[in-house]
Amino acid sequence: MTITGCSSPLAADEPPPQMTTASPPVPSPPRAATAPSAAASPPVRVSIPAIDLDESLINLGIDGDGAMEVPADYDEVGWFSGGGLPGGTGPTVIAAHVDSPTGPAIFQNLEDLVVGDLVEVQDADGRIHAYRVTEAADYPKAAFPTARVFGATARDELRLITCGGVFDRDSGHYVDNRVVYAERV
Secondary structure (H helix, E strand, O other), X not given: OOEOOOOOOOOOOOOOOXXXXXXXXXXXXXXXXXXXXXXXXXXXXXXXXXXXXXXXXXXXOEOOOOOEOOOOOOOOEEEEOOOOOOOOOEEXXXXXXXXXXXXXXXXXXXXXXXXXXXXXXXXXXXXXXXXXXXXXXXXXXXXXXXXXXXXXXXXXXXXXXXXXXXXXXXXXXXXXXXXXXXXXX
């Protein structure tokens, strides 16, 4: 799957680079990633106290190129509606931008999360689902572990995704994706 819209870091004395609308970071997710539990409902909010983040979620689908959509607004966080649901089995996938053409974006501090940090996801029924970070990893976009990130799991898990690594000014995109893995507590 491809995650589009990963922007560049800005130096104080440089103008924003020319941005493109698509990048080849992540292979397409499986079409039927997980079967949600009947009791599960869509996520509407994510809270990550360690990085002072508390944001509502928008729905993200798959774009015409088979890539997972990313939020059009750099200050929005999105849930991949083709994946799991909090409270069900399988991974709930949440994505946002690390930066924008004008500066930091909503997931700017995702790299600061460490094993044990708490992430809470509120669903549409008002239930809070608590997760603990178990791992964070950076993957070259050309070698993204699609099955590990989007594939079915036997338990309720969470994935947080943004861009990372070095910014390639020639392509207008980061070379990596950062994935934070978390398990239900």
